[in-house]
Amino acid sequence: MGCAATGPQIDGIxxxxxxxxxVAGVAEDPPCIDGSLEDVAWRRAAWTADFVDIEGGSKPxxxxxxxxxxxxxxxxxxxxxxxxxxxxxxxxTERDSIIYHDNDFxxxxxxxxxxxxxxxxxxxxLGTEMDLRMDRPYRNGGVFDLSWDFDGVRSAVALQxxxxxxxxRDQGWTVEIAIPWASMADSAGRACPPRPGETWWVxxxxxxxxxxxxxxxxxxxxxxxxxxxxxxxxxxxxxHRPEYWGxxxxxxxAGGAGTYVVPADAAVRMQLRHLINARERYRxxxxxxxxxxxxxxxxxxxxxxxxxxxxxxxxxxxxxxxxAGNAIxxxxxxxxxxxxxxxxxxx
Numbered sequence: 001m002g003c004a005a006t007g008p009q010i011d012g013i014x015x016x017x018x019x020x021x022x023v024a025g026v027a028e029d030p031p032c033i034d035g036s037l038e039d040v041a042w043r044r045a046a047w048t049a050d051f052v053d054i055e056g057g058s059k060p061x062x063x064x065x066x067x068x069x070x071x072x073x074x075x076x077x078x079x080x081x082x083x084x085x086x087x088x089x090x091x092x093t094e095r096d097s098i099i100y101h102d103n104d105f106x107x108x109x110x111x112x113x114x115x116x117x118x119x120x121x122x123x124x125x126l127g128t129e130m131d132l133r134m135d136r137p138y139r140n141g142g143v144f145d146l147s148w149d150f151d152g153v154r155s156a157v158a159l160q161x162x163x164x165x166x167x168x169r170d171q172g173w174t175v176e177i178a179i180p181w182a183s184m185a186d187s188a189g190r191a192c193p194p195r196p197g198e199t200w201w202v203x204x205x206x207x208x209x210x211x212x213x214x215x216x217x218x219x220x221x222x223x224x225x226x227x228x229x230x231x232x233x234x235x236x237x238x239x240h241r242p243e244y245w246g247x248x249x250x251x252x253x254a255g256g257a258g259t260y261v262v263p264a265d266a267a268v269r270m271q272l273r274h275l276i277n278a279r280e281r282y283r284x285x286x287x288x289x290x291x292x293x294x295x296x297x298x299x300x301x302x303x304x305x306x307x308x309x310x311x312x313x314x315x316x317x318x319x320x321x322x323x324a325g326n327a328i329x330x331x332x333x334x335x336x337x338x339x340x341x342x343x344x345x346x347x
Contacts, residue, residue, distance in 0.1 A: 007049060012262030015270040015303070020232040020246040022048055022202075023258030024070040027078060033176045035158030037069070037080050044255020045069040045080075048231050048246075051206060056233035064172075066105075066206045066229055072250055074193055076154075076178040081105050081204065084172040088163040089211050089218040090124040096146055099123065099130040100226070105175050106205040110242040112189035113201045113269065114337045115140075118242055119184060121150060125173050127157050133187060137240040139280070140335040152180040166213040196252035199263050203245035204231040243273040243337075265339075267303055268324040272331055274300045275309060275320050279331075289318050289333060 008023045023046075031039035051066040053059035068081040083105060090102045099122035100106070110118035115137060122130040133148040155177045161170025181192040194200060208227040211218040228237060232246035251258045278300035282290045290296050292311055302308065309322040317333035326342045 008046070008257045008260040010262065011259050012266075014262055015267050018247075018266065018270060019244060020049060021260045022046075022070060022246060022248050023251050023256075023260050024072050024077075024248050025251050025253050025255040025258055027071040027073045028254045030073055030076070031071075031078055031080070031176060031178075033154045033156050033178050035156040035174055035176055037082065037174050037176070041071050041078065041255065042069055042080055045071045046255075046257040047082075048204075051204070051229040051231055052233050054205070054228035054230045054234050054237055054239070056235045062206075062208075062227065062229040064208065064229075066204075068204050068231060070202075070248060071255065072193065074181075076180055077109075077193075079107055079177045079179070079204075081175050082172065083174070083206060085125075085161075086169050086171070087166070087211055087213075087218060088125050088159055088161045088170045088173060089209075089220075090126040090128070090163060092124060092128050093126055095128065096130050096132075097128060099128060100207040102128075102207075103209055104207050106207070106239070107177065107179075108203045108205070108239060108242070108245060109179075109184065110201040110245065111184060111187075111192070111194070113199075113242070114189060115242045116334075116336050117187040117189065118201075119148075119150070119187070120144075120239075121153070121177065121179070123155055123157065123175055123177070125157055125159060125163050127155065129153070129155060134240065136334060136336070137242065139238070139240070142240065150179050150183040152183055154178040164218060165216060166218050167216045194250045196250055197261065199247050199249045201242055201245040202248045203234075203239065205229070205239050243269070243276060265324070265327075268306060268322060268327075268329055271303045271306055271309070271322055271324075272320075272329060272337055274302075275322070276331060276335060279320065291318065 027041040029040045031041040047067045065084040071078045102124040104124045107121040131150045133145045136142040157175045160172050185192040206229040234244045278296045307323045320331040322329040328340045330338045
């Protein structure tokens, strides 16, 4: 299905291990949300790299191809995806069902990259949707709000085959989603719509269940385990690791692969990701939080281009502090990332 993916040109140097990146161009002619990817906006937009296993390159590559496209305008963030699939199958028809119990496509968005107040969207081949907002990742005590909605979201799927008919072989399905910026404005922590040049934290996931043919029906075997294929790897079977999500930069140009301008904070954000991971590993080994950076020795490798981080006491517990240029970055005990100008108190 379709042509090969093309990635953006990179202006600058991405730190080692950086998440995948994408440049979303302006949709001068907004796509018609009908599931077809023949609109001018989609013909101009580049494909992402093919999805990989959620745990990264240590696992076998997905047996089915998945890839996505993005564009935007003043009203919507547009996402399209193409999923190869020889057995189109879904069962859930009620909105806000737990859609990943079917084969599905998922979107995760953390506009300001602070790991808090991010949003999730899921859709299956029947066009059944689920959306929610997380206050923080589950491993940091997060709670989901399933009553929250992307108000005004529009979506459509197009099937290259017949759903729930095991008598034939299918090709796949395509999906289009138009997410209103206004639906995220209350939790984005930044301008909605974004300003040209801004970068948001976004990832996509495909949940794929094994099914067997039972006559003309598909049957999901009892006790079956799903595959999780993603755009930017999480290095764990856990989509709720926003610091590992891909980086989407919004361009004022129309379509094309574009040029991704490496943000000035790319290195410090990677350092914070390593610090968060090291702190979690320390907690799992010791049962408590680290008190000094010496406690984390051997659990991570610092970026020597940045000042050494520190750990200090805060009102709610210990806080990791990273200075970088004219900014001070902190990660509190709950895992929230904050940035302050360096001339302000650390507090």
